[in-house]
Amino acid sequence: MATSLSSRLRAELAGLRDQGLSIHPRVLDAANRARTRVDGRDVVNLASNNYLGFADHPEIKARAEQYLREWGAGAGAVRTIAGTLRIHEDFEEQLAAFKHTGSALVLGSGFTTNQGVLGTLLQPGDLVVSDELNHASIIDGLRLTKATKKIYKHADPEDLDRVLAENDADGLKLVVTDGVFSMDGDIAPLGRLIEVARKYGAVTYVDDAHGSGVLGADGRGTVHHFGFETAEDVIQVGTLSKAWGVVGGYAAGHPDLRELLINRARPYLFSTAHPPAVVGALSAALDLVQREPEFMARLWENTRYFKAELARLGFDTLGSQTPITPVLFGEAEAAFEASRRLFAEGVFAVGLGFPTVPRGQARIRNIVTAEHTRDDLDFALAAYARVGRALSVAQG
Numbered sequence: 507m508a509t510s511l512s513s514r515l516r517a518e519l520a521g522l523r524d525q526g527l528s529i530h531p532r533v534l535d536a537a538n539r540a541r542t543r544v545d546g547r548d549v550v551n552l553a554s555n556n557y558l559g560f561a562d563h564p565e566i567k568a569r570a571e572q573y574l575r576e577w578g579a580g581a582g583a584v585r586t587i588a589g590t591l592r593i594h595e596d597f598e599e600q601l602a603a604f605k606h607t608g609s610a611l612v613l614g615s616g617f618t619t620n621q622g623v624l625g626t627l628l629q630p631g632d633l634v635v636s637d638e639l640n641h642a643s644i645i646d647g648l649r650l651t652k653a654t655k656k657i658y659k660h661a662d663p664e665d666l667d668r669v670l671a672e673n674d675a676d677g678l679k680l681v682v683t684d685g686v687f688s689m690d691g692d693i694a695p696l697g698r699l700i701e702v703a704r705k706y707g708a709v710t711y712v713d714d715a716h717g718s719g720v721l722g723a724d725g726r727g728t729v730h731h732f733g734f735e736t737a738e739d740v741i742q743v744g745t746l747s748k749a750w751g752v753v754g755g756y757a758a759g760h761p762d763l764r765e766l767l768i769n770r771a772r773p774y775l776f777s778t779a780h781p782p783a784v785v786g787a788l789s790a791a792l793d794l795v796q797r798e799p800e801f802m803a804r805l806w807e808n809t810r811y812f813k814a815e816l817a818r819l820g821f822d823t824l825g826s827q828t829p830i831t832p833v834l835f836g837e838a839e840a841a842f843e844a845s846r847r848l849f850a851e852g853v854f855a856v857g858l859g860f861p862t863v864p865r866g867q868a869r870i871r872n873i874v875t876a877e878h879t880r881d882d883l884d885f886a887l888a889a890y891a892r893v894g895r896a897l898s899v900a901q902g
């Protein structure tokens with residue numbers, strides 16, 4: 507007899523609960539800001555990806571409202587049928603000019619961008635070599651392709667060299683890396699990775715979800731940070747949901763890449779275009795970051811301060827180089843207990859354990875934003891000091 511739906515659901519959920527992997531997201535009762543309300547408690551928020559504080563910025567919301575009024579609540583169709591509004595095209599030109607690339611194409615999300623671009627670009631006979639810590643959306647994007655897939659050691663150009671030396675291909679060769687890694691906050695050694703890729707005639711593909719709005723002049727991203735933004739053998743993809751505070755994904759590069767994606771990328775061809783309010787908010791976000799360098803300056807000032815104070819308290823931040831600031835607790839239960847205690851003290855920061863991060867490296871991931879005040883950070887640091895002492899984690 508076939509499995510019933512209820513027995514399938516019960517068995518799956520029981521398995522998750524038994525392994526301690528069951529997820530119960532906390533609920534925000536107010537906008538996602540540096541101070542917000544979560545499950546009825548006022549907290550300092552160290553859990554969001556809202557790097558520049560744009561998610562609830564008045565100027566960004568005003569442009570969203572304007573586009574909503576002028577262009578409607580929804581785009582009405584997929585882009586290739588009747589859903590491409592003038593504002594979609596204008597925003598892509600604005601984004602390409604910002605990125606210093608010949609073109610840009612916006613897709614529904616960062617996740618679907620990886621699926622669309624990798625799924626379109628890679629064919630049988632191609633070789634793709636991917637960093638072992640790349641994001642789940644890259645892994646899923648690669649699953650859609652019939653290219654030969656190989657993994658290189660995290661952020662290790664020498665291991666990339668070894669893999670490329672051992673595996674040849676007649677087709678396209680693609681090296682895939684995150685620009686900034688979401689769990690450790692380290693920056694990919696892009697200059698050296700591109701150098702190795704070029705030695706073997708490979709193209710480099712950078713997912714800059716956590717580098718956009720954070721690295722490079724005016725937040726142009728990791729590729730810009732390393733000076734490769736005009737290179738024709740580098741493809742940039744990323745998300746519009748983190749520093750830009752809204753939602754969406756993009757691919758930026760040669761206009762031929764854009765044209766091929768318009769013709770072939772399934773998340774583009776078969777999913778409705780973004781609502782006008784999203785496009786308005788995004789265009790305002792790009793204007794704002796270029797007009798007011800204070801956002802990035804504050805983001806980095808806060809990042810440096812928070813990391814230095816955590817180190818002074820004796821915490822291990824795992825060598826993070828960006829606003830993503832992990833604090834190591836070791837065993838998963840210790841990280842989850844620390845997260846619960848911090849929450850009780852009014853600090854919202856999420857604990858992460860295996861399989862999201864390696865065993866024995868459970869951590870709390872903090873994300874500093876431009877919106878945090880010195881008071882917010884000091885409040886969080888005082889809570890960390892107490893929780894670290896109570897759990898015997900920090901030596902300070």
Ligand code: PMP
Pocket residue numbers: 615616617618641643684688713715716745746747753754755
């Ligand atoms: N790539 C990376 C490296 C990410 O961290 C994320 C966000 N979790 C994504 C892609 C997906 O982006 P989005 O949330 O816009 O789908």
